[in-house]
Amino acid sequence: MTTVATKETGADTEPPEAQATEPDPDEPAVEEADAPRRIRSADADDRIAQVGSAAGSLGLVWILYHRVLPTEGLLGFVLCWWIAFLLLYALVTVQRHGRVVLVDRIAAAVVRSAAVVVAAALVTVIAYTFWRGGEALVHANFYTEDLVFDDSTDLSQGGIRHAIVGTLEMMGLSIAFTLPLGVACAVFLSEVRGRLSRIVRTIVEAMTALPSIAAGLFILVALILALGVEQSGLAASLALSVMMLPIITRAADVGLRLVPGGLREASLALGASQWRTVWHVVLPTARPALATALIIGVARGVGETSPVVLTAGYTNFLNANPLSGWQTSLPPFIYNNARLPEEEMVVRAFGAASVLLTIVLILFVISRIIATHRGGRRS
Amino acid sequence: MTNAKPVGTATVDVDTPRAIDPGLPVADRVFRGGARAVGLLVLAIMASIGVFMFSESGIAFDEFGWSFFTEHRWALETNQLGVLSLLVGTVTVAAVAIAIAVPFALTTALFITEYAPLRARRTLIALVDLMAAVPSVVYGLVGLILFQPYLADIARWIHDFFGWIAILDVPGADPDTTNWNNTAHQYTSSAFIAGVAVALMVMPVCAAVMREVFSQAPAGEREAALALGGTRWGVIRSVVLPFGRSGIVGGTMLGLGRALGETIAIALIIVPAFDVKLRILENGTITIASQIILRFGESSPLQLSALMFAGLVLFVFTLIVNTIAAAVVSRSRSGAATEI
Numbered sequence: 001m002t003t004v005a006t007k008e009t010g011a012d013t014e015p016p017e018a019q020a021t022e023p024d025p026d027e028p029a030v031e032e033a034d035a036p037r038r039i040r041s042a043d044a045d046d047r048i049a050q051v052g053s054a055a056g057s058l059g060l061v062w063i064l065y066h067r068v069l070p071t072e073g074l075l076g077f078v079l080c081w082w083i084a085f086l087l088l089y090a091l092v093t094v095q096r097h098g099r100v101v102l103v104d105r106i107a108a109a110v111v112r113s114a115a116v117v118v119a120a121a122l123v124t125v126i127a128y129t130f131w132r133g134g135e136a137l138v139h140a141n142f143y144t145e146d147l148v149f150d151d152s153t154d155l156s157q158g159g160i161r162h163a164i165v166g167t168l169e170m171m172g173l174s175i176a177f178t179l180p181l182g183v184a185c186a187v188f189l190s191e192v193r194g195r196l197s198r199i200v201r202t203i204v205e206a207m208t209a210l211p212s213i214a215a216g217l218f219i220l221v222a223l224i225l226a227l228g229v230e231q232s233g234l235a236a237s238l239a240l241s242v243m244m245l246p247i248i249t250r251a252a253d254v255g256l257r258l259v260p261g262g263l264r265e266a267s268l269a270l271g272a273s274q275w276r277t278v279w280h281v282v283l284p285t286a287r288p289a290l291a292t293a294l295i296i297g298v299a300r301g302v303g304e305t306s307p308v309v310l311t312a313g314y315t316n317f318l319n320a321n322p323l324s325g326w327q328t329s330l331p332p333f334i335y336n337n338a339r340l341p342e343e344e345m346v347v348r349a350f351g352a353a354s355v356l357l358t359i360v361l362i363l364f365v366i367s368r369i370i371a372t373h374r375g376g377r378r379s
Numbered sequence: 380m381t382n383a384k385p386v387g388t389a390t391v392d393v394d395t396p397r398a399i400d401p402g403l404p405v406a407d408r409v410f411r412g413g414a415r416a417v418g419l420l421v422l423a424i425m426a427s428i429g430v431f432m433f434s435e436s437g438i439a440f441d442e443f444g445w446s447f448f449t450e451h452r453w454a455l456e457t458n459q460l461g462v463l464s465l466l467v468g469t470v471t472v473a474a475v476a477i478a479i480a481v482p483f484a485l486t487t488a489l490f491i492t493e494y495a496p497l498r499a500r501r502t503l504i505a506l507v508d509l510m511a512a513v514p515s516v517v518y519g520l521v522g523l524i525l526f527q528p529y530l531a532d533i534a535r536w537i538h539d540f541f542g543w544i545a546i547l548d549v550p551g552a553d554p555d556t557t558n559w560n561n562t563a564h565q566y567t568s569s570a571f572i573a574g575v576a577v578a579l580m581v582m583p584v585c586a587a588v589m590r591e592v593f594s595q596a597p598a599g600e601r602e603a604a605l606a607l608g609g610t611r612w613g614v615i616r617s618v619v620l621p622f623g624r625s626g627i628v629g630g631t632m633l634g635l636g637r638a639l640g641e642t643i644a645i646a647l648i649i650v651p652a653f654d655v656k657l658r659i660l661e662n663g664t665i666t667i668a669s670q671i672i673l674r675f676g677e678s679s680p681l682q683l684s685a686l687m688f689a690g691l692v693l694f695v696f697t698l699i700v701n702t703i704a705a706a707v708v709s710r711s712r713s714g715a716a717t718e719i
Contacts, residue, residue: 076536107615108612111493112494118487124521125517125518125521181417185414185417189418191414194415199422200418204425205705206705207428209701210697211640217687218428222431225683226431302514303515306642306672335646339523346524364509368505
């Protein structure tokens with residue numbers, strides 16, 4: 001193991017064999033010589049070239065953009081600065097290094113800045129939503145009243161209680177439908193198996209990317225138009241369930257397949273039947289994975305708009321009964337109010353979006369916590 | 380491996396293995412039957428989506444026939460309904476979204492697997508997943524309220540410099556106008572702006588697939604490239620990208636499937652326009668999904684059936700795209716790795 005020491009200091013002065021004589025594994029001094037060279041760190045030359053190019057291009061573009069050329073706008077400025085930076089950086093690099101280093105550095109700069117743009121986009125979307133929604137979120141009535149008001153411009157009247165209640169009831173019903181079905185189907189796919197399971201798995205995987213509008217249309221046609229079921233929270237939950245079922249099934253299937261085969265065999269060898277093995281060994285072991293699967297499905301379902309719009313109608317009043325009458329949830333509320341001309345309605349839409357984002361964020365954090373604790377105790 | 384024949388023929392009878400399979404206990408038979416029934420139920424639910432949409436769109440097909448695919452108007456009064464402009468709009472918006480999302484997805488995936496410090500990697504992956512979990516209605520809302528004015532500005536700029544390219548032209552708008560407030564609306568609610576909002580939600584989907592495939596690039600080949608004196612970009616170009624090619628294709632297809640089926644972000648941003656056009660910067664466009672959500676409430680049975688038909692077209696379209704994507708990605712995961 002410790003035969004070749006990679007020492008940078010005496011580059012070509014001594015052949016590697018000289019260092020490799022008498023490798024003593026017990027001697028701690030060898031470990032120091034063996035410390036791997038950091039191949040990915042930037043040296044001072046690189047840093048100076050980067051900072052210098054950034055500063056130089058900033059000055060150049062500032063003068064050209066604001067003083068010489070008839071251009072304006074922050075976005076254009078940043079874009080021009082970026083392009084000037086790349087050019088300057090390339091120029092500086094190519095003077096001291098070859099083409100190979102040039103391409104490497106420019107590629108690194110492009111990849112890094114694109115990642116920054118993506119991060120900025122994510123932060124912008126979330127921060128802007130909370131910032132605009134904040135005006136509505138500080139009013140307690142926003143959470144406790146329906147969307148009724150004498151004056152639509154007064155944010156201390158009217159709220160989203162009906163949408164929150166609708167969201168919670170629809171998600172509760174959807175979980176009640178999809179969790180047993182999804183887990184049972186995953187058990188079928190990974191524990192029972194057989195020729196049928198291959199077909200089911202193919203179909204389920206294809207359906208995970210089902211456009212949510214198709215799920216809504218299906219319930220609209222099959223239940224509401226064909227069977228005469230009225231538009232209600234229940235119909236919306238069914239539509240959401242159709243959409244969530246493949247997602248939960250697939251995630252649960254992946255989780256069950258990760259259960260070590262040794263546990264199953266140990267249980268079977270002790271004389272347990274397959275049913276008992278699944279119930280007492282496989283499912284408890286996979287519990288974190290199943291919880292993650294559920295949360296993934298719920299996070300997708302809670303933000304879906306089109307199935308609910310198609311199947312639940314829309315109302316501004318609280319309807320706590322999901323079995324009859326129109327009901328609304330948070331996404332349709334946002335959709336219906338975002339395009340209204342009054343500024344305050346847009347603020348309410350952003351407030352509802354903030355509440356929705358908070359729910360999604362909480363679900364997301366829970367799933368992360370479960371996922372990182374996965375396998376800690378049992379496997 | 381191979382079963383060696385017993386040498387002594389006399390012992391064969393004695394050595395026959397005793398049957399140890401006692402048959403399935405009742406509980407197991409019930410369990411297996413129940414699980415199989417659930418599997419069949421799920422299969423039935425999934426299959427009935429396609430069946431119902433197919434049977435319900437029959438009325439429209441009887442009425443319009445194949446001209447449904449060549450008619451671009453959606454005139455409820457005169458019953459001239461066709462899916463051509465919807466199809467063109469859907470593909471246009473999805474193409475814009477993919478054109479914007481894929482370069483960023485590629486670089487984000489590369490950044491996470493190749494450039495980011497090891498400690499930050501988990502956090503970055505979580506952030507990309509979080510971006511995928513943000514509801515599309517939120518992207519639509521922010522795109523409509525926050526991004527649209529800036530994007531209209533960019534659209535004018537593009538029109539000014541690249542207006543000679545047919546798809547980037549905006550007839551009737553003067554990019555050099557001094558009265559921007561009267562011209563801005565000609566650049567809003569366009570396929571381009573809807574495409575940007577969709578790109579935001581498609582990007583993390585593409586990036587997740589690409590990242591996973593990139594991170595599976597064989598370590599041996601990476602190290603070999605480094606040992607030959609390759610730079611980091613050299614490793615990416617000669618090992619990571621060739622290895623992850625199917626991940627790039629698969630991720631793009633998966634993103635395309637999402638972009639084609641996206642409803643609400645597009646419905647929020649666009650203004651319906653039923654011309655068959657590829658001018659992405661011009662005000663107004665329409666997609667299949669947004670048409671369904673905008674029109675389902677005010678339709679007669681025939682028109683509803685026509686919407687169903689459009690939905691079926693979308694359904695089949697996305698199903699094909701997604702199946703190809705899944706096939707490409709799964710092929711990349713099995714056995715493409717080379718061991719050294």
